[in-house]
Amino acid sequence: MSERAMQKWNQLVARHAEVAATHPHDEAELPPHRPEVAILACSDARVPPSLIFSQEPGSSFVVRVAGNSATPDVVASLTFAVEALGVDLVVVLGHTGCGAVTAAMSATADPNLNPILTPIDEMLAGCATCDDIDAAIGANVRYNVGRLQRDRGALGAAITAGRVTLRGAVHDLRTGRLIELDPVDASVS
Numbered sequence: 001m002s003e004r005a006m007q008k009w010n011q012l013v014a015r016h017a018e019v020a021a022t023h024p025h026d027e028a029e030l031p032p033h034r035p036e037v038a039i040l041a042c043s044d045a046r047v048p049p050s051l052i053f054s055q056e057p058g059s060s061f062v063v064r065v066a067g068n069s070a071t072p073d074v075v076a077s078l079t080f081a082v083e084a085l086g087v088d089l090v091v092v093l094g095h096t097g098c099g100a101v102t103a104a105m106s107a108t109a110d111p112n113l114n115p116i117l118t119p120i121d122e123m124l125a126g127c128a129t130c131d132d133i134d135a136a137i138g139a140n141v142r143y144n145v146g147r148l149q150r151d152r153g154a155l156g157a158a159i160t161a162g163r164v165t166l167r168g169a170v171h172d173l174r175t176g177r178l179i180e181l182d183p184v185d186a187s188v189s
């Protein structure tokens, strides 16, 4: 067991206790789970969706996976947000300097990362403009927006019917700005 890691965990527990003390919790007043938006974002620690969009607890249903790929479990989570929680806005959020996209473009990627890299590899295989990392990151967002649009389940049906709006964007870590990719062109090339 790493002593340093245990210290971090103890710090997290202490911070949780501080937050709990300043925000008294009454289960009888537990608010309904009614988020306004579902966000598919990368796991990168520099891009916490609730913070960069200044969202209060309860307002964002966030699904995070390195590379922000719409894999089946991600699609299932977003489908739950739409069908069970009534979310009508789904955002795919990429970011500059994405390590997952960079790794997928590398010839020496760690095979342990394959479940994360394979969906990005599939995107790159169909991308005619992905010769630089910024282009690939934008294309990856568009690709995953396209995957959600083409979903054959309830999520895809809700998007097709216009009950759910889909947006794609890239958070630029160099400038702190949001690059909107809308109206989304789901074609990768």
Ligand SMILES: [Zn+2]
Binding pocket: 042, 043, 044, 066, 067, 068, 095, 097, 098, 099, 100, 101
């Ligand atoms: Zn990333």
